Amino acid sequence: MSEAGSGTRNDDRGGGRGGAVVVGVSIEGHGETAVRWAAAEARDRGVPLRLVLGLVIPRGGHGGLVGVDVATGLRSLARRELREMREAAQAVAPGIAVSEDVVESDPVGVLRAQARSASLLVVGNDGLPRLLDLALRGIARGLVGHVDVPVVVVPQGCDPRVRDRADGAAAVVVGDDGSPGSRAAVRFAAARASTRGAPLVLVRAGRDARLLSEDVPALGPDRPPSVRVVLAEERADRVLADQARDAELVVLGSGEHGWRHHHHPTRPGLVLHASCPVVVVPPPPPDAATPAASRVSQEVTS
Structure with a gap:
């Protein structure tokens, strides 16, 4: 044991x-x-x-x-x-x-x-x-x-075969508030989407969403076939649940201003009500190098 x-x-x-x-x-x-x-x-x-x-x-x-x-x-x-x-x-x-x-x-x-x-x-x-x-x-x-x-x-009723639907192209959705807690989540989601040849959807939502950029963050070598940014002033958990309705995964961050933070707009209720698996990604090690926050255009195509 x-x-x-x-x-x-x-x-x-x-x-x-x-x-x-x-x-x-x-x-x-x-x-x-x-x-x-x-x-x-x-x-x-x-x-x-x-x-x-x-x-x-x-x-x-x-x-x-x-x-x-x-x-x-x-x-x-x-x-x-x-x-x-x-x-x-x-x-x-x-x-x-x-x-x-x-x-x-x-x-x-x-x-x-x-x-x-x-x-x-x-x-x-x-x-x-x-x-x-x-x-x-x-x-x-x-x-x-x-x-x-x-x-x-x-979640109950999740079909493990969803990853194979549309030739594996069910989207990967990730919450991105620009905080350190969400950077690792974005990288995880980008790598997942790239590996599966699936679209990546970045959700930036909440009361201050209008202040957020529509640009896509630097994704490093992991380049999905397409990337879409969704900006909405509604609560982030609701927007994420809606975007993830036909998705393979929805990805959240944790850490200083991530999913565990009490001010974060993404409530744990998303875990209970999502129709696809919810992944909570930890932040990188403190000594990990942080890539430069360069930006690319909103729509990325291969």
């Missing part, structure tokens, strides 16, 4: 190959959508898939009935859930390497520890909405800002 702990920096920022795609599986059995998406992601990246279940055993390990060993029962349920999730993953991507692990610790701590060797952390939001609102906010707070790899939340 692994020991849960705090995450350490992983230099694979999720845009390339590298470590395994790690999925947090719950014993309640609401994670199949996330597992299927993660399996397709691991297949496309050419990396292993790791299914991890953080299991909290009640103190004493026994219930109120004589002879009932709760700990043994929970471990059995956890192993069965992982077997079922493994089958779901292999149905999507038959050739990928899949590993399973039950870790007796709290799920957030387990996923933080898994970040050390991961390229992505993936969780789902299947289940009951009122409970999920509390659970997901807890998971997001526990992971975003504490791990150095992107965190992906996959």
Whole structure:
């Protein structure tokens, strides 16, 4: 069994190959959508898939009935859930390497520890909405800002085959407020769109959107086939959700003025209501070189 702990920096920022795609599986059995998406992601990246279940055993390990060993029962349920999730993953991507692990610790701590060797952390939001609102906010707070790899939340009903729709050209949408917290998100989204040959949509929204530029930031070597900037004075979460309706991914930043900041217009509610996976990308390491903020024209074509 692994020991849960705090995450350490992983230099694979999720845009390339590298470590395994790690999925947090719950014993309640609401994670199949996330597992299927993660399996397709691991297949496309050419990396292993790791299914991890953080299991909290009640103190004493026994219930109120004589002879009932709760700990043994929970471990059995956890192993069965992982077997079922493994089958779901292999149905999507038959050739990928899949590993399973039950870790007796709290799920957030387990996923933080898994970040050390991961390229992505993936969780789902299947289940009951009122409970999920509390659970997901807890998971997001526990992971975003504490791990150095992107965190992906996959909504219920998300079709992992959307990446193949229109020859893989479903758009990648990213929130861009020009802050340090969004720069890494833009780079991640640009690399994703470039790799898949998909359009990139940069959303600049909120009360001060009229003050933002319509220019496209420097994207480095990752040049998607097209880039479009959307400016809107509506709340950013609403604009992002609308733009991401037929998208493959919507990408957010974190950090000083990113997704976790209480003044940021992109609310965590986007995670609960988006129709495609939401990726929260960490900022680059403090010693990372920041590219010059040169600009190119609004519409970029190959």
